[in-house]
Amino acid sequence: MRDKIESLQQQSAALEPDQKERAKIRDAVVKETEKFLNNIHDFEKSPTYFSKVNGKEIMDYPIADEPIGIEQSVRLITDNIDKTGITGSSGGHLGYIPGGGIYSSSLGDYWADITNSYAGVYFASPGGVRLENHLLNWMRDMVGYPDTTYGNLASGGSIANLTAIVTARDAYNIKGANVPEHVIYLSKQAHHCIDKALHIAGLRECVVRTIDLDDQYRLNIQSLEEQVSEDVKKGLKPFMMIASAGTTDTGAIDPIDEIADLADKYKAWFHVDAAYGGFFMLTNEGRKKFSGIERSDSMVLDPHKGLFLPFGVGVVLVKNGELMRKSFSYFASYMQDIVVQQGEISPADVSPELTKHFRGLRMWLPLMLHGVRPFRACLEEKLLLARYAYEALQKMEHVEVGPAPELSIVTFRFVPPGTDANDFNEALVKAIHDDGRIFISSTTIDGVFTLRLAILAFRTHLDTIDLILEILKEKAKELYK
Numbered sequence: 188m189r190d191k192i193e194s195l196q197q198q199s200a201a202l203e204p205d206q207k208e209r210a211k212i213r214d215a216v217v218k219e220t221e222k223f224l225n226n227i228h229d230f231e232k233s234p235t236y237f238s239k240v241n242g243k244e245i246m247d248y249p250i251a252d253e254p255i256g257i258e259q260s261v262r263l264i265t266d267n268i269d270k271t272g273i274t275g276s277s278g279g280h281l282g283y284i285p286g287g288g289i290y291s292s293s294l295g296d297y298w299a300d301i302t303n304s305y306a307g308v309y310f311a312s313p314g315g316v317r318l319e320n321h322l323l324n325w326m327r328d329m330v331g332y333p334d335t336t337y338g339n340l341a342s343g344g345s346i347a348n349l350t351a352i353v354t355a356r357d358a359y360n361i362k363g364a365n366v367p368e369h370v371i372y373l374s375k376q377a378h379h380c381i382d383k384a385l386h387i388a389g390l391r392e393c394v395v396r397t398i399d400l401d402d403q404y405r406l407n408i409q410s411l412e413e414q415v416s417e418d419v420k421k422g423l424k425p426f427m428m429i430a431s432a433g434t435t436d437t438g439a440i441d442p443i444d445e446i447a448d449l450a451d452k453y454k455a456w457f458h459v460d461a462a463y464g465g466f467f468m469l470t471n472e473g474r475k476k477f478s479g480i481e482r483s484d485s486m487v488l489d490p491h492k493g494l495f496l497p498f499g500v501g502v503v504l505v506k507n508g509e510l511m512r513k514s515f516s517y518f519a520s521y522m523q524d525i526v527v528q529q530g531e532i533s534p535a536d537v538s539p540e541l542t543k544h545f546r547g548l549r550m551w552l553p554l555m556l557h558g559v560r561p562f563r564a565c566l567e568e569k570l571l572l573a574r575y576a577y578e579a580l581q582k583m584e585h586v587e588v589g590p591a592p593e594l595s596i597v598t599f600r601f602v603p604p605g606t607d608a609n610d611f612n613e614a615l616v617k618a619i620h621d622d623g624r625i626f627i628s629s630t631t632i633d634g635v636f637t638l639r640l641a642i643l644a645f646r647t648h649l650d651t652i653d654l655i656l657e658i659l660k661e662k663a664k665e666l667y668k
């Protein structure tokens with residue numbers, strides 16, 4: 188048996204490369220990623236969108252006993268992943284809500300992966316759990332929540348919203364039989380991950396009131412007020428009101444203070460989805476625009492959007508944190524006394540996850556290395572870039588702009604006389620995608636095909652905006668002959 192074990196040990200030794208072998212594979216990865224970074228601002232060399240390559244070659248290499256080595260692997264990644272679809276880390280990414288990918292964050296991930304600290308429970312990594320709670324406390328203070336707050340670094344905004352919704356459900360003691368008498372209010376522009384979360388949380392049979400919009404694409408507060416009082420008359424129970432603090436489509440901020448008043452009046456849970464807009468609270472302007480947000484019961488913000496981190500971290504904060512623990516500290520309830528004694532809540536007790544990526548390090552290291560100041564400046568820059576783009580678009584021929592940007596999303600469309608505007612704008616988006624240098628996306632609001640510039644990538648600067656304005660002009664002219 189010893190022989191057999193020793194032979195297996197030898198065969199598995201490849202999993203533990205020595206220092207020299209580590210250097211070889213690391214250098215190959217660093218070399219290629221450095222090349223990537225050095226070209227990232229050059230939209231000719233490094234387009235933001237590759238419409239014609241699909242990464243199919245990956246499938247030609249089966250997951251098999253025989254390895255293919257670092258060189259071939261690096262080439263496969265470069266050709267089939269980096270050069271397909273949207274370059275998520277590009278400043279030319281002005282579609283959807285762009286992500287980030289700041290370099291220092293990747294080193295936090297590198298560290299977390301190498302040491303593989305288990306930051307799910309305090310016992311296993313007191314420092315890791317403290318670090319994540321320290322970050323959560325920082326965000327708690329930023330949004331003006333009290334110290335009864337608990338939170339969690341989730342994988343993204345969708346899971347963060349789900350976590351808040353499940354907490355609210357349990358706080359209101361909503362169970363199968365009484366689901367249909369409870370009402371949820373949100374606007375037509377609420378993110379679809381909320382619907383998904385309601386489904387997963389078993390709340391699909393709740394009455395969901397989709398409130399119409401005002402002329403700025405915000406939740407229409409009058410309509411909400413009328414709807415709630417009508418529902419109460421009918422004997423229904425207002426359960427939850429959801430505001431978007433920065434909608435994904437247009438960046439509109441729902442009337443937070445007024446919704447908070449109604450939630451108070453009807454004793455409903457007030458949840459704010461600030462996945463896109465939340466970190467604008469680091470800026471003076473954002474602070475003002477989000478006033479009243481501290482009155483909510485729970486909130487979501489996405490560091491992989493507004494803090495420019497690589498994809499994979501969203502935050503949920505719940506003001507009455509104890510409620511979060513009641514919903515999620517299921518399997519580990521035998522540990523609750525220890526947790527309370529230590530004064531540190533463990534992620535596993537307030538989230539659906541048990542074993543998890545130690546996400547804290549990818550967020551903490553950049554904040555320690557750079558301080559908050561450059562993040563604030565970068566966010567302020569984005570607010571101004573949106574205004575700059577808006578002004579330029581207003582002056583552009585045959586362009587109809589949407590409302591002035593509340594945050595960093597600009598909506599507009601071309602309306603050249605004698606053309607079908609919806610068709611024209613659709614063709615224009617396609618032409619911009621084929622060009623590839625800058626990526627934009629479109630949406631349909633009330634049946635109107637609308638173009639948008641979503642400015643949130645940290646690498647988006649004045650020259651990026653000038654370039655997309657140029658491209659828009661050029662492509663519109665080509666199409667409108």
Ligand SMILES: *Cc1c(COP(=O)(O)O)cnc(C)c1O
Nearest residue numbers: 343344345378380435462463501
């Ligand atoms: C992006 C976004 C979400 C979803 O978050 P993910 O991180 O993509 O899961 C939810 N709400 C809003 C307003 C968003 O912009």
